Amino acid sequence: MSHNSTLAATQLKQLIYYHLDNESPDNANFLAERLNSIDPRNPDSSHLLALTNYRLRRFKTAYDCCQKPGANGRHLGCAYVLALVCQELGKHNEGIAALEKARSLWQGRSHWGKHTESSTRHIPDAAAVNTLLGKLWRGHGDSRRAGDCYIEAHKSNPFTWEVFQGLCDMGAEIDVSSSFRMTTELASSISSASASISNQETVKDELIPIAPVPNASNMNSVHALTPTNDPFNPVKNGADLVAQAQSNFLLPRIKSKGIFGNNISKPTSQSSWDTPTANGTSGDEDVEMGELQQEAASAEEVPAAPTRRSRTALQRLGLDAGKDSQKARAATIRGQTKPSSESVDTDDATNAAQNRRLQHKRTISGHSAQIPDAETITSAPRRSNRLFSQITGSKTISRAPADSNSLTAAKRDEAKKAKATGTKGRGPAQVGRVVSGNRKVMPPSTTEVKDTRAPSRTSTAPPVPLQKQALEATLAVEMASTESLLATFRSLGAAYYLLSRYQISSAVDAFKALPLAHRESPWVLAQLGKAYYEASEYSSAEVCFAKILKIQPTRTEDMEVYSTVLWQLKKPVQLAFLAHNLRDLAFNSPQTWCAVGNAFSLSREHEQAIACFKRATQVDSGFSYAWTLMGHELLTNEEFDAALASFRKGVGSERRGFGAWYGLGKCYERMGKWEEAQRHYRIAFGINPSNPVLAVCIGVIMEKLGHPKAALTQYSHALSLAPNSALARFKKARVLMGLKHYADALVELEVLKNLAPEEANVFFLLGKCFKGLGRRADSVRTFTTALNLDAKASQYIKEAMEALDDSDEDDMDDD
Template identity: 90%
Template sequence: MSHTSTLAVTQLKQLIYYHLDNESPDNANFLAERLYSIDPRNPDSSHLLALTNYRLRRFKTAYDCSQKSGANGRHLGCAYVLALACQELGKHNEGIAALEKARSLWQGRSHWGKHTESSTRHTPDAAAVNTLLGKLWRGHGDSRRAGDCYIEAHKSNPFTWEVFQGLCDMGAEIDLAGSFRMTTELASSITSASASILNQETIKDEPPVVPVSSTNNMNSIHALTPTNDPFNPVKNGGDLVAQAQSNFLLPRIKSKGLFGNNGSKPTSQQSWDTPTANGMSGDEDVEMGGVQQEAASAEEPPAAPTRRSRTALQRLGLDAAKDSQKARATTVRSQAKPSSETVDTDDATNAAQRRSQHKRTISGHSAQITDAETITSAPRRSNRLFSQITGSKTTSRVPADSNTLTAAKRDEVKKAKATGTKGRGPAQVGRVVSGNRKVMPPNPTEAKDTRAPSRNAAAAPVTLHKQALESTVAVEMASTELLLATFRSLGAAYYLLSRYQVSSAVDAFKALPSAHRESPWVLAQLGKAYYEASEYSSAEICFAKLLKLQPTRIEDMEVYSTVLWQLKKPVQLAFLAHNLRDLAFNSPQTWCAVGNAFSLSREHEQAIACFKRATQVDPEFSYAWTLMGHELLTNEEFDAALASFRKGVGSERRGFGAWYGLGKCYERMGKWDEAQRHYRIAFEINPSNPVLAVCIGVIMEKLHHPKAALTQYSHALNLAPNSALARFKKARVLMSLKLYADALVELEVLKNLAPEEANVFFLLGKCFKGLGRRADSVRTFTTALNLDAKASQYIKEAMEALDDSDEDDMDDD
C-alpha cells in the first residue's frame, strides 16, 4: 500500500469513529465502505463496516461482514460484532464459538476509567464479552453456563446492572451480602485508572523545562528551579514555587543557571555558586537575584552573586571621603529591592593582582587610580551608568583596613543596609568586579540553606507524587464504595421482587433514598410488585406517577394495561392504548395495551389479533404470548391456547403466568394430573401467589384429596388473609369433612369480606343446617335469595331439604 493510501486509511478511520461518536451511523457506514474498498484485507476495515451495519440494525449484513475475521477469533472487534449479530439472528452457538476462539484477546482486559468525555474504546473488555456470552448461553437454553458468564462479568465490573438483572431473572441464588463489593479486579482497575489520570494531569500542568545551555549559548535561559525568594516572582508563567509544590515536579537541585540579557528577572537560588561570565566580556557585570539598578538600561547584563566578607568594616567597604559616602548612600536608596552589596577589598596577598585589573568600590563604579597607574582604556559601561546617578562624582579606592569611619557615619550606613536587606533572608546577592570572583568559604550560619540537597530532598517530589496518587485512589475508592452501596440497595430490592417476595420487595423499594425512590425505573418496579400482590389500586398510583415523570415511557406499560384491566377501567385503558400507539406503533407493549382494551370490551377476536401482532413484532416477548393464550382459552380454543402458552414458556422459562395458563387449559380439558403438574411448576416459581395455591387445592379436590386441598387453602390464606376465594374454598372443604364449627368460623369472616355475595350466604345456610340451627339456616337462605334471584331454584330446593338429615350435597355454585 502506498504512502498516500496509508494516510487515507488513517483519515477514514478517524472520520468513522467521529461519526460513530456523534451518532451518525449512515455517514460512518458510507465511510466504512470506502475504507473497506481501499484496504479490504485489513480486519479493522471489516470490523468497522460490520459495526456500522449493526448500528443501522442491518444484522444479516453485519453478520456477513464480520464472519471472515470474527469466526476464527483472530480479531476481537469482528468476533464481538459477529456475536451481537448472531444474538439478533438466533444463531447463538455460532456467536458463542466466535467469542470463545477470541478468548485470549479479551480475557483479563479491563477498560475501567478509560471511557471519558475525550476517550473511548471501540473493542470490548472482559466484562462486556462475558455479558454477551451470558446472553447467548441463555438464549441457547443453558442457564448454568449463562450464570457462570454473568458471575465472571459481575466480578470484573459490578456496575454492569444487566448482569445482576439477568441472574435474578434466571432465578439464581444470589448472596446479596457478597454482591456489589469491591473486588480485586475492580480495585486494580481503579488504581491503574487513577494513576493514568493523575499522570496525564501532571504532564498537562507541567511547565516547560528549559535545559541548561552550553557556555556559548546565551539565548535559552531560565533554570526552572524552585525558589523561596518573595521579592523575585517569575513574571512569565506564574510562580514556579507554587507549580513545583502543587505538581511535585521540580526538585531542589544545585546547579548553575545561565541567564540571558532579555530583561526578564530570573529566580534567585540560595545554593548557586558564583557563575562565570559565559559569553560575556570581562568588563561586564552579571545581575543575580533580581537586583537591578533603576537607571540601568534593558540590555544591561545581570550581576553576579555576593561574596561574603570576613569583617564588618570590609563588608561595608566605606571610604572616609565625604563624596564617596554620599555616592554610596545614593546607590543604596536608588535600588528597588537591594541586597547587601558587599565586596572584599584590599587583601594584602592579592593587592598587586587587583591593581593590575579594573578596581571597583561596593557601589559598582571604578575607583580612583594612583599616579603610577594610568588607565588607557575607555571607561566601563557600568561606570558610565553609575555616573549618571551620582553626577559623575569620583571616589577614591577604599583601603582594606580603613578605621577612619566615624560613629555617626557608621550608624548611617548600618541603617541604610538594614533598610535594603529587610526581609531578604540569609541569601545575599551583590555586585563584584568581572573576573574577580573569588569563591569564599561558606558561612556556618547559612549552611542549612546553601548546602546541596540530599538524596531524600531529591526524592521528595517522588514521595509527594506517591502521596497524591494514594490520596486520589482513596477518594476514588470511597466514591466507588458509595455507588456500590446504592447498587446494593437497588439490587436487593430487585432480587426480592424476582423471587416474588412481594412484601419485602415493596419495603426495600420504599427504603431507598428519595432521589432513587422517585425515579421512573423504581416506580415501575414498585408498581409491578403491587400488581403481583394483587394490590391493583396501589399499582395504578405508582404507574400514574411514573407517567407524570416520564410521559413517553414504553417499558412496563403492558403491566399497567393489565392493572387497568383488573380494575375494570375501560376509559383509562383506552387512553393509555392511544398514547402508546402514537409513541411507538411497532412496540409489543403498545399492542398488548390495545389487546387488553379490546378484551375488556369483550371483543376477544380483536384482542387475539392485537396480541398476535405483538408477538410478530417481538417473538421473544413472553407476556404477549401469555395474554393471547388467555384470550384463546376464553374462546375455548384449547389447542391454540396450549400452543401460545408453550411459546410463552419457551421465551421465558420463569414466566409463571404461562405455566399457570397451561395448567388452566388442562383443567378445562379435564386432565387433572397435567393441570396439577403445571400448577405446581408455576407455584415453585412464584410461591407467594395465593391464586396458584388455590388452583392446586381445587385440583386436589377433583382428585378426591380433601385434606391435601385443605392444606393448600390454608397456605393460600397465610399468604393472603383477605383472599375471599381461598376462604370460601376452605369453608367448603371443611364442610365436606363435616367440620361445621370450623367452617362457620371461616364463613363468618367471609361474610364480612363479601357482604353482598349470595354464594356466601347460601353456604352459610347449609353450615347452619349441619349444626342443627334450622332458624338461622332459613334466615341465611332467604338473604341469599334476595341477593341473587336468578339462583332461586337452587335456594328453594335447599330450603325444602332442611328436614333431610342425610343431605350432604354440595352446591358448586
C-alpha cells in the first residue's frame, strides 16, 4: 500500500471511530467500506466493517465480513464481533470457538478507568469477553460453563450487572454477602488506572512549560515558551518560522525531557554555563544550567533543535579558563552547524524578541513593568552572566587574568545596575554552586542572601513524598467511592437474588429497604410488581406497574406481566388501554403483542389471542413468556398437541420458566397421564417452591393416584405458604372428609366459609360434613343455602338432601 493510501487509511479509521462514538452507524459503515476497499487485507478493516454492520443489525453481512479473520482467533476485534453475530444467528458453537482461539489476546486485559468522556476502547477486555462467552454457553444449553464464565467476568468487573443477573436466572447458588466485593483484579485495575492518570498529568506538566510569575528581579530573564517566542530557537526570518513551529510541536512531545534538562548526561570535568531556564530540572540542583556537551548531543539527535550562542559564559565575563575554556569552545564549534554570521543575527533577534516580551510583562502588583530603552536592553547582560558574576564574587577562588572581553562585561554590569531600579532593597540572587566534575550542590555562604527570583520548575513541583501522598489520597478516595457503589449493588443484588429464588416475602422486604432514590426507580418498581404478582397480590402489583408508567410512560419492559395482572383482576378497559399504548410505542415488541393477546383472551376471543401470541414469538423466538401464554390459550381450546409444543418451546427458551413446566403438567393432567403430570408439576415446584398453586396441583394428582395422605400433606404445605388460599383449604377439607376426619374438616370449612361466602360448593361440602357428624338440621340449612347460591346445581343438591338418611353414602362432587 502506498504512502498516500496509508495516510488515507489512518484518517478513515479516525473518522469511523468518530461516527461510531457519535451514534452515526450509517456514516461509519460507508467509511468502513471505503477503508476496506483501500486496505482489504488488514483485519482492522474487516473488524470496523463488521462492527458497523452489526450496529446496523445486518447480522449476516457482519458475519461474512469478520468470519475469516475472526474464526482463526488472530484478531480480537473480529473474533468478538463474530461471537456477537453468532449469538444473534444462533451459531453458539462457532462464536465460542472464535473467542477461545483468541484467549491469549483478551485474557488478563482490563479497561478499568479507560472509558471516559474523552477516551474509549473498541476492543473488549476480559470481563466483556467472559460475559459474552457466558451468554453463548447458556444459549448452547451448558449452564455449568456459562456459570464459570459469568463468575470470571464478575471477578474482573463486579459492576457487570448482567453477569449477576444471569447467574440468578440460571438458579446458581450465590453467597450475596461475598459478592460485589473489592476483588484483587478490581483493586489492581483501580490502582493502575489511578497511576496512569497521575502519569498523564505529570507528563502533561512536563510537556507544557509553565513560565514563572514575572517580578522585578527576573523581568529581563523570563522566557514565555510559545510557538512564536522560544528562548531555544529565536526567530530570524519567515523561512525559519516554519521550522521553528515544527520544532515547537515536535520537540515537547518527543524529546521533552532532553530539551528541558531532565535527561542530562554525566557532566565532564569542565563547567560550561548558560542561561538558566524556568523548566530546567535536576535531581540535585535548584537551577539546572544547560551544558554545551548536551547541546551538541541534542543538535545531533534532533535536526530541528534550536541553536545556542557561540560564546561561552567564561568568555563573556572576560575570564581565561585555560584548557577548560578551549575545550568548551571546541565543543561549541562542533555542536553548531551555522556560520558565524548567523550567530550575530541570532543575538540581534534575541534582543529584539526580549524587547517585545518586556512590553507585555507585568510585575507582581499588576502594574506594567518599566520598559528600558533599546540601548539599555542591548547593553544589558544575560541572566547567566549576572548569576556567574554573583557566584564568582562570593568565592575566594583565584582566577586567570581576564581577557579583552572583561571591559564589555563590566559595562554591562554597570548598565544592569542603572536599569534595575525595581529591585531596590533586594539582595543578590542565590543559586547553587557547581564544582567541576561534581553535580552536588554546595551549601551557600553566610554572606549570601536568599534567592528572590521566581522559583524554577523544579522548585515549584511538589517533592516526591508529597506527590506520593497525594496519589495515595486520591487512590483512597476512589477506593471508598468504589466500595460505596459496591454496597449499593450488593443491596440490589440481594433483593434480586431472593426474587430469583422465589422467596417472595423476603424479596419484597429487601426491595422496600432500598434507599428512596433507588426504590422509586422503574427497574426496582418492576421487580417489586413481579414479586407481588408471584405472591398473587395482584392489587399491589397493579399499583407498582401503574407508578412505573407515571414515571416512565414509554417503558415497554415488563409490561407483559402488567397485562397478565390486569387479566387476573378482570379489568378489560385498563387492559385494552395498555395494549393500545404499547402498540403505539413499540409495534414490533413481544411485550406489545402479549398485552394485545391478553386483552383478546379476557374478552374470550381465543383465536385472536393465539394469533397475537404467535406474532410475539415471531418477533422474538426466545421470548419464553409468549410461548407460555400461547400454550395456555391452546389448552383452553383443547388443542393438546399444539399446547404441548408451545410449552416445550417455552421451556427450551428459559429452563427455569416454571410457568411452561406447569403448563406441560396441566396438559398431561387433562390428557389423563397422571405420572407425567406429576413429574412436570414437581419440576415446576422445584423451581418455585413458594407457589401454593403448584403444591395444590401435586396434591390433586396424588389423589388421582390413590394417595390421599400424600395429597393431604401437599395441601397443608400449600396452606402454610398461602393461608388465605381458598382452593387449598377446600381440597384439604375434602380429603379430610374422605378420611372420615369430619371434625378437622369442619374447622377448615368454617374458615373457608368466611373466605368465600358466596361459593355454593363450600356450603354443599359443609352440608356433607354436618351429615357425617350427624347434625341433620345444620346439614339441611347449608344445603338450602347452596341451592340458593347456585340454582344450576339444584339437581345435585336435591339428591344430597334426599340421601341424608343414607349414612354410608358419600357422593361428594369432585368440583
